[in-house]
Every structure is written in C-alpha cells, then in structure tokens.
Amino acid sequence: MTTADIEPEGRHGALPPWLLRLGRLLLSLVFTLFGLLLVTFVIGRVVPIDPVLASVGDRASASAYHAVYLKLGLDKPVWEQFLIYVNQVLHGNLGESVLTSRPVLDDIRDVFPATLELSTVAILLGTLVGIPAGVWAAVRQGRLSDQIVRILGLVGYSAPIFWLGLLGLLLFYAKLGWVSGPGRIDIAYEFDVTRVTGLMLVDCALEGQWPAFWNAVSHIMLPASLLGYYSMAYISRMTRSFMLQELGQEYIITARVKGVSEARIVWVHALRNAAVPLVTVVALSYGGLLQGAVLTETVFAWPGLGMYLTNSLGSADMNAVLGATLVIGAAFVTLNLLSDVLYTFLDPRVRRRG
C-alpha cells in the first residue's frame, strides 16, 4: 500500500479521481520504461566481458574495434555511458545490426507487423473459444465437461509450444495437407502483394487479391491456432473462476426468484459483470503471446520480431537482440497499462474511487 492510496479524497481539489489514476499510471509507465532501459543497458554493457566484441563480433579489425570503443563511450564513467544510451534510444537510435548492416529500429519496423498480425489472430481465436469454454465449465462445475476444460487448460500449460508446433506441421501440413507450411505466404504470391500496412491479410484484402488472401489464411491458421490455444488455456481458466464468483452472488438468486431464464442469467447478468476483469485478462495474455511468438515464429519461419530476435542471437548480434528485447518489453508494459486504463473506464466503482 502506497501513501497515495490512503490519502483523503478531498485533497486534490476538483480533479476527477479517474484522471488522477490515469496520471499515476502514466507516471509509473514512464518509470518502468526507464527501468527497462537500465536493464538492457546492464545486459549490453556490464554483463559481457567485452561489450565492444559483443557489438562488432570477433572478426572486426583493430581500427573498427577502437572506433566502436569510443562510440560506445567506454572511456567514460558508467553513469555517463548510461545517459548516452538513454539519449540515443530516445532519439530512436537502437544501434546498427551486425547481421543486416541496417539500423535496428528499421529492421524492427519491418518485422513487427508480422508478429502483430500473428498475435492478433491468435488472441481473437483464444478469446472466442476461451470465454465460452470458461463459462461452460463454471456452469457445469465439478462435472465431466468442467474436468475436460480444466485438463485441456493444463495441457496447454504443460506442452512446449515449439514441440506442438513441429507436431502440428507434421500432421496438418505434411501428412494431411490441410494447411500451408512455414512462412507467411507462398512464394508464388509473394511479389503480387504491395506492402501497405505490413499486415499480409489486410494488404491482400485491400488490393482484392483473394487467392493470395486465402493462401495467407492457410499459412497463418496453424501458428495462430497454436498460440491461441495457449491464451485460451489462461482465458478459460480465469473466466471460469470469475463466473463462479459472480454466480454465487445474491443478485443471481434474485434474478432466479424473479424467474429469469437460466441462459439469460448466465450470459447476460453474470457474464457482463465478469467481463470487466476479463478485459484485463485478455490484454495480459495478448502481452504474453509476445513470449510464445518467439518460439512459434522460429518453428514456422514466420518473419516477425521473434524470429528476428532468435536470428540475431544465433549471430551474437547484441544491438539487435537488445533492441528487440526492449521493444518486446515496452509493448508488454504498454499492454499492461492499457488493461489498467480499460479497467478504470469499464468499472464505474474504480472510476469514482480513482
């Protein structure tokens, strides 16, 4: 409990409490982002024995080595190095990738839409299946269907995602031929589609390239369902426990006494009250998908942020690794903040109290 929580309400004058809450959230976001920078700085400069070597690789000439030594400011004290680093990042300079010889930020801008597309389709699938499954499990608590949902969830928590991805490729791509293999789209269509948003499905639809669109759909189906399954495990579990909480409330008994139909009680009365915390859960698992995306993209050769990260790891490209880590961290933190903000606006009690 911080002091801000127990301050009397009247002290802030006319400002509405939700605005204060928003301000506090934004302040903590700024602080956390600064902390992220500190962590990536420590990983990049302090942990490796020789940060120059980590940055230029061991095949660099002596003059290149010295130039980077000066450019990183390693002759200066550590706190000054950190300020230089923060200044660079704030100006959008994440350094240059050894692997692609391009600025890391440009690389990330190119690959990010692929990850965004994959995780958005995944979270849609996870939510559309997870919430009804959780509601169903709550209604039939303790029965066989509840156990099935629970076991499916535990399986999702226990199986390595890259392994399920390989098995999925083996079964649905190689043996059954139901879906297309690795990559975002067949090579035959690759150059037909002009890049507008970077989201393959959207770009194809914008141009009316329907064969290419359906090809892209068959490419995204498997990795997105796989990622979606993992978020479904979490979403259905949380839905179940929120629903059980709501179904035990007195207003439900009142509704039953009034003769409201059971379906209406479950899907309208209870679910609407469970919906507010559920929004937070969905936003959180959207952020969690970024983690699953790293391994999934590697298995499916999906050219997104995760594959960029692992490719850079393979060639010890520290600038790219830290840049990607920073972007993933920032996206994760922003999503968490977003879930907090949504919570504030959706729940009138929080809005009033602040």
Place this chain on the structure above:
Amino acid sequence: MTLIASREWLLTEQPASRGQARFGQAYRTWLALRGNRLAMVGLGITVVLILMAIFAGMLAPYDPVQGGDLRTERLLAPSWAHLMGTDDLARDILSRILYGSRITLLVVGLVAVIATPVGLFVGTIAGYFGGWVDTVLMRVTDIFLAFPQLVLALAFVAALGPGIENAIIAIAITSWPPYARLARAETLTIRDADHIAAIRLQGAHSARIIWGHVVPLCLSSVIVRVTLDMAGIILTAAGLGFLGLGAQPPQPEWGAMIAEGRQFIIDDWWVATMPGIAIFIVSLGFNFLGDGLRDVLDPKARK
C-alpha cells in the same frame, strides 16, 4: 497396532510438543493431498523423474553420448532394440532421455534454490519495513516483471554466452520477482499481528523477527508458487535449449534434442517427438502437483 498408535499420536488434538504439532500438521496436509487424484499422479511423475535421474546409469541400455554404427544404426524407428528409436548420430533416444532427466532436475532444483531465497529476502524486507525501502524494492521487482520471462532470459544468455550454467542463472534472475511480490503481500498481513508486536517488545532485532517469525509464515505459499512455476521453468529451459542457448551438444538436454530432430520431423518423427513427450509429462506432473498443493495449503485460493 503401532500404526494405529502412531496415527493417533499424529492426529491428536492436544500435541504434547512442538515437534508433534509439526508432524501432525504435515500428516494432515498429506492426508488432504492424498485425496486429490491428480495431485497424486503429479507426485508419482515427480518421484519417477527423480528415480530416473538417480538410476539413469543402470536403466539406460546404451551410452547417451557415444552413438552406435553410423552406417547401420542411424535414424532407426522405435523397435525392441531401441524402444524410442535412434537419432541421426545413431544414439539411442531412450538412453538420452533417461540421462536428460538429470539436466532437467538440475535446472529445476538450482533455479528453485537460487530464486526462492532471493524472492523471500526482497519481499519480506520490502513488506516488513515499508516506506521507501518498499517502494524501491518493488519498483525493481516491477521492472523485472515488465519483460516476458523467456525474452529476458534470452537477452541474459546472449550476454553471458550459451551453456547450461548460464541458462540456469538467466532463468533464476528472471524467476524471483513473483516470489518477492507474494512474500511482500504475506508479510503485510503478518507484520502488524500481535505476536510480532510481542516479539518486538521483547527487544528482538528486525533481522531476527524477519528471519525467525516472518519468513516461516510466508514459506508455505511461496513453496506452492515455486511448485506451480516448476513446469514453467522446465518449459523455459527447454525453450532455451531448443534455441541452442541452453545445454550444448552432446549433452542430452530435452529441448536441444527436439531441435536436433527438427530437420528429420517429416520422415523420422520419433527423433523430435520422444523428448517432447518427456518434457510434456514432467511439466504436466509438476502442474498437477502444484495445483493439488495449492488447494491443500492455501484454502483461500480454492475455487
């Protein structure tokens, strides 16, 4: 006769000594846990894993690192001679999985041994002292929680260099924050209790109060959380191994074995499938066990 007597001794309402009360409590926990079928399955899997790790040398029919004849024994399908088949270096996969259990157990054990005390230390100190100590420590914790665990571990291993020791360090560095949050929350409910005030009045030092009276009360919920996290630790370690950042070849680490089998997945499915099944069963076991322990030790979380 003695069995019934000892059962009575354990379940008595008036324990005569502190030891008897403790044993009695442990026995009651065990009785409650025994009633949970999934938790028993989980415990069984965990015991089998430990036995596998101890007796890998006796159980494994072949050498885990030294392969057989490369001309005739490569990529053999599962058969009576090789129950799980052989990989591309003609090594028996079953033997590698048996030896690999040692690495899995080592990772889980070391991460738990490193991360649990760190989390307890940070969390109880933050909760007990409050004020700016709390703010600073919890801010640091939040920053570590702001990265997805695998991604942060990846970055650490990238800086430290690949290898099983560095993977363990990286996973431990990224695992302690949830324990710190939990320990802090527990400490906040304990620190104003009467018995803590009584100890303080007797003039006990803060360190003594935290170590002797706060930590033991936080321990059970943190242990449950660690058990629940073990599946996650195994999956993170396997993920690092799969990306080539964990155990290095020829060590029989399960995640790395899946990566080795990846290029043969279409024709020789068993090379990648078998180690995946091992990872899956073990983390399912830890999940079952953790779920059961939570129900027994933490009735608040029971839904």
